Amino acid sequence: MDLPKGIKEDADNWQTCPRCYDEAMEPWIEKGEAVFASYGLVTLDEFTKAFNRIPNEPKEEDYYTFREDYEFYGADEGVIKWQYSGSCTECGLSASESGEFPFYTKKR
Numbered sequence: 714m715d716l717p718k719g720i721k722e723d724a725d726n727w728q729t730c731p732r733c734y735d736e737a738m739e740p741w742i743e744k745g746e747a748v749f750a751s752y753g754l755v756t757l758d759e760f761t762k763a764f765n766r767i768p769n770e771p772k773e774e775d776y777y778t779f780r781e782d783y784e785f786y787g788a789d790e791g792v793i794k795w796q797y798s799g800s801c802t803e804c805g806l807s808a809s810e811s812g813e814f815p816f817y818t819k820k821r
């Protein structure tokens with residue numbers, strides 16, 4: 714597949730994929746809520762053991778799987794043109810858009 718004009722081989726940026734991160738957070742939140750909901754309903758020892766079994770919170774930096782490429786150009790023509798393309802290497806979530814906005818009408 715040909716890359717759109719101005720899109721580079723190397724990514725301009727890598728971001729946390731919002732969908733991958735949400736999916737990682739969901740079981741962690743559910744586990745934590747279940748443990749805290751048991752507070753007062755189980756012995757302190759049982760609560761402490763369950764609390765200690767809650768896995769570590771997923772870190773956003775572990776989900777830097779969303780590649781972003783973007784470019785702005787055209788100031789010399791009086792029309793800023795831009796394009797953005799992003800996609801996750803893990804889940805395939807993607808977004809792309811382009812546009813332009815004139816800010817000066819050249820006389821020549």
Ligand SMILES: [Zn+2]
Binds near residue numbers: 778803804805
């Ligand atoms: Zn993803």
